[in-house]
Structure formats: structure tokens, C-alpha cells
Amino acid sequence: MLISLMALSPQRKLHSGLSGQIKLAIYGLLSLALTKPSIQHFIQRCDQTLQQIPLSLGGWIPTQIDCFHDKAEILFARLEGSAVGASDFKSGVEKHFSVTPAFNVKQPDAAVFFVPIKPVPEGDDPLLPLSHQLDKLITLLQRHNVTFTLTDVPPPEKKTDEPGFEHPLPHWREMNFSYDSRVTPRLIFKNEAMRGMRITAIAFVINQDSADIKYNVQGVIYGKP
Known part of the structure; x- marks a missing residue:
């Protein structure tokens, strides 16, 4: 009641x-x-996420990956002189990761997207x-x-x-x-x-x-x- x-x-x-x-x-x-997660589990889950990231995606390349306990922030950049545009990269990310990247109008040759990481809580120490x-x-x-x-x-x-x-x-x-x-x-x-x-x-x-x-x-x- x-x-x-x-x-x-x-x-x-x-x-x-x-x-x-x-x-x-x-x-x-x-x-x-x-x-x-423990230090070992954190590193393990981060490494597993890195293995999912291709060396090139839609003609763009990864420049920095930031791993946290529950997600990874992945920054890609367009190679200088490349004929591949933002829409090609966007399609590649959506196909590979089922997420949509975010573009910065001040830096149109860079984009970022997030990939979830399932944390493993270590519990009390x-x-x-x-x-x-x-x-x-x-x-x-x-x-x-x-x-x-x-x-x-x-x-x-x-x-x-x-x-x-x-x-x-x-x-x-x-x-x-x-x-x-x-x-x-x-x-x-x-x-x-x-x-x-x-x-x-x-x-x-x-x-x-x-x-x-x-x-x-x-x-x-x-x-x-």
C-alpha cells in the first residue's frame, strides 16, 4: 500500500x-x-576494445583512444590530401560500431565516437x-x-x-x-x-x-x- x-x-x-x-x-x-574494475580487468577490457578498432575506417585513421571503466572515446582523423569525405567515415562507423560519430565544425578533419565497455566491479579490497x-x-x-x-x-x-x-x-x-x-x-x-x-x-x-x-x-x- x-x-x-x-x-x-x-x-x-x-x-x-x-x-x-x-x-x-x-x-x-x-x-x-x-x-x-581491478587494474588487470581495466587493462584487459581496454585491450579487447582496442582490438575492435580497425587501422582505417572509411578512409580515416585512429589517432587517440581514451579508455574509461565503462566506455572508450575514439578519435579518428582524415589523412591530409585524402579524397575520402566525412560521410564515408560516418557510414563506416555506423556499419562497424552501430554508433554515429560527432564532428567538430572547427576541425572538420576529426571526429569522435564512443564504444561501451562492460565493467567488471572488483568489489572490496x-x-x-x-x-x-x-x-x-x-x-x-x-x-x-x-x-x-x-x-x-x-x-x-x-x-x-x-x-x-x-x-x-x-x-x-x-x-x-x-x-x-x-x-x-x-x-x-x-x-x-x-x-x-x-x-x-x-x-x-x-x-x-x-x-x-x-x-x-x-x-x-x-x-x-
């Missing part, structure tokens, strides 16, 4: 409001790591000390001579709602990392479990003159203060 909120007594309204706030607070405490996590990541990247950047994520401020409900603060810290390398992430992370860490994005930047690929990797580390 449906019950209108307007029909609730003030006490029940208060209880209902607090229940909703508690649910939101608990949801806010859930680490994003719960809903994101043991919460290790952040110092331990940093040592593990830094050592791994240094072994591959990778220059990286670490950025501390400021902890959230205390938040109090009416009628005086105080949202609990998370019991972990986060730190973002990023790096550029010509070594594929699959090789760097192939033998490491990397629990309590997630990759959030990988950009594959393709040099068409040399067929070289540069990888820009972004991620986050979770750990106890």
Missing part, C-alpha cells in the same frame, strides 16, 4: 528523513574502488596503509623507468544536515597518480595484484608517422592514513 509522505506524522517524517540521510551517508562512505601502497606503486613504476606524478586528494570536510545529522567521514585517504610512458600498461602491471588501487583512464596516443604509441595512465590509490 502506498503511503503519501504528506500523511506521515512529524515523528515518522523525521525518521524517514534521517533514514534517507543515513543511506546517503553510507553510500558516500563506499569507496569508488568497490564499483570499479583490504585497506592497507597508504605508505605501503605508495611504496609498492613507486617501486613498480621505477623498475620500468617511468616518471610519474602523485597528487594528494584533500579529505572531505565535515557536513551536518538538519536536524543536526553529522555525516561520517571516510576512514581512508586517496592519492591520484599519473604517468606517460611508451611501455604498455599490460606489461607494467602484468604480475602485480595492486589491491586497493584502480586505473581510472588510459589514453593511447598514436603517432601515425612512426606507428608509435604513447600511453597516458591515470589512477587512484586508497589506503589507511
